[in-house]
Amino acid sequence: MDLYTKNLIISFLSVMFPLFVWQLFYLLHYNYQFKWVKRWMFAIFPILSIILCMTFPIALLQPLLLDFRRIPLILGTLYGGYKVGFVLLAVMFSTRYLMGGDVFYLSSIILILTTICASLLSNYYLKKSLKQKVLINSVLILISLIIGSFLINKPETFTMKIGIEHWFINVIGMVIATLLTEIILINFDLLHKSMKAKKLDVASQLAASFSHEIGNPLTATKGFIQLLSDEKISIETRNQYLKIAAQELDHAINIIDDYLTFANPAPKNRDKIPIFESIQRGIEVLTPVAEEHNVKINISLLKNNNCFVLGERKKFEQCLIYIVKNRIESMPNGGEINITLDCNRTSNINITIQDKGIGMTQRQIDQLGEPFFTTKENGTGLGMMVAFSVIKGIGGKIEVESLQEKGTTFYINLPVGQGDRHLDPIV
Incomplete structure (x- = not known):
């Protein structure tokens, strides 16, 4: 592979790589709701392309720098408007000035005219079909390249063969970059519509339920x-x-x-919730239900009057009741539930609730806590939804492990409140 081909590949990747980074950022924005990812960040990626293209040109034929810098300049201006266009132009001038060259001012005039043309076409361009967009981009970059090549022409360094090859490569690169940009924008639009439809669906289901x-x-x-x-x-x-x-x-x-x-899972009143007493209270409430289902509840707790979290006690106890009741109902033929409490001397309270029931698949585990998801025939999923919300509201989290026909284990991790701990084991 000769030097020219290597430089061609590097310069082409300089245009494409920022487009993929742009798509990555937006996927992260939609999936994880990153607030700092805004649509104006579109301007950052053409800037990156321009700097990379000018740093790694295809060929260095003084006074010409053959590269793909016009592709991100034209695309950024057409999609982002004149403000983005002149920001890109300023970046290009700054980079070119630092790199030096005796045709700086003449090439600047050509690039300014190219940016003005792209700015004037921006609103018209955005309304056109994909084929028309590709045609506009190709014609615009070709005219800019031809004018620039002939105005800065030095016969000893620039030949018609080099010019035609360079024009052809730029047009092909522009077509590919335009197609990728349109695909990315279509994906963004579909993601936005999908999320909006999902929210409306949840709202309608909530209203019906x-x-x-x-x-x-x-x-x-x-x-x-x-x-x-x-x-x-x-x-x-x-x-x-x-x-x-x-x-x-x-x-x-x-x-x-x-x-x-x-x-609104955040508790209205942040009172001290004694964990030991809350678990005992929940077990007392569910004892008749457990006996009815022939389920034995085994507890392994350390009495700790100063082991507590901050939140609403009634909601927290109801949360525990929802979880344990679901574990009881997961054993139609009876069985055992083991509940342990570990209030250590660090910053966490760990409650483990383990059953020997029918278990769940990984897909069911992933859906736990979602509205209307339930493994029971007559259930609504409301109880587990509230349980997950309550634990989240007091700063805790729930993790679930399960194997079908082997049982399920709930790990509830809570932030411990302030206070001394005096542990008295309960036998």
Whole structure:
């Protein structure tokens, strides 16, 4: 491979590489929601291309520098407008001035005229089809190259053969760069539309689920209130109806709280939550459910009155109840659940909840905590969604490991609050 071919490949990669970096940044922006990735960053990558192209030219034929610098200049101006165009022009002038050369001013005039033409065509260009865009870019770069070649022509260094080869290579490079830019922009647009559609779908599902969940207790309450209008019913029956109606209203309020927790997981009041007592409370609530499913709950806790996190105790206990209840229901034929608490002397509280149930696939694990995802036939996924939101709201995280037919383990990691720790083992 001769030197000219090597320089050609390097210079061509100087144009293409920033385009791939641009796409990478935008994919990171959409996937991880990086706030600092903005659309104006489009200007950074033509700048990088220009500097690389001028640093690694195809051929150095004094006073000519044969390279691909016009490709990022024209593309950046057509897609970004005149502001981006003149920023790129300033970068090009600065780089060219530092590199030196006796045709600096003449080449500058040609590049200025090229940038002005591209700026004037920018709005018109963006409305055109792909074929028309490729044609406009090719004609624009070809005219700029031809005028530049003949105005700065020195017969001893520049031949028609070199000129035609250089023009042809630039046009091919411009076509490829235009196609790649359009593909990247189409991908960005599709990603944006996909995310917007997903948000609308989640909103519609939330609305449907909310109306269904809250409709049941309200319908029941309405029914019992209507029964109270019957004067023939006894006082005892009337009081019983009132009690049930009040319970159903409480149920509706709890559903609303659960949805609000998902929307805003950060706790309203940051009180001290004693972890040991909260786990004990959750187990007491679920004992009848565990006995009904023939499930034994084994606990291995270290009594620690000063082991706590900051948050809302009621929500945290409900979160534990959701998780343990799901573990109980994952063992239809009975089994054991092991719960351990490790409040160490560093900055973490670790709660482990392990069952010997049916387990989950990796895909199911990845979907845990998402709205409406559940492995139960009659479930809504609301409980686990709230559980993940609550733990996240107090600064913790949940990790899950599972093997089908082997069981599932939940690892809950929480930030420990301040206080001395005096550990008394419980047997």
